[in-house]
Amino acid sequence: MMRALAIGGFLTAVLLFTAVEWASRREGSRVPTLGDVCAFVMRYEVGPVPVGRIGLFGFWWWLGWHFLAR
């Protein structure tokens, strides 16, 4: 029962990600694409240090290591 809840919940999250991305790509949409959100986050800098860029790259690197090497 709990396992089905977990699988259903994760599938719901994936479907929601897909639905929001689909909505963002419609003409005249007020929802930015996930790529635009990432690009906006990567603009964040503290002085000369691109904190947003380093943070997002680091997160994505860790994600790949976690799933593909561990």
Next chain:
Amino acid sequence: MDHSRELTAEAPRTWDRPVVSVPVLISLSLVGGQLPSFSAQANLYTFGTGGALIWLGLSNRVPRRPAPRRLAPGAVWWLLPAAVFGVLEGATFVLSVGDDFPTFSRLADPLLDDELVRSTAWFAWLAAFWGLVRR
């Protein structure tokens, strides 16, 4: 002189075209898909490919697409799937009861044992990484 410099700056680099980058990403993914979990090779390969992409992304060697200065108000919709995923992942991680209430990565592990699925996951990871590098 200035005219020729402008032409040179606007010409897309050969390796930056999809006809080059996509086959390179597919080749890297096929290699990555052969490497089993928890192996030294898989760790080294992940660190190598990821490290190279981070180096490219933090240097100015790759042209970047312009980033938006402001986000549209609809950006708040992204919180919905992120919250559903985050709450569920947090709950499964904290409760830590294994296969009865599995985390996302525990669910993904058996799928990633298949080489084709693993190569596809490698391609998705590398392609998204390449997309981030160019933003």
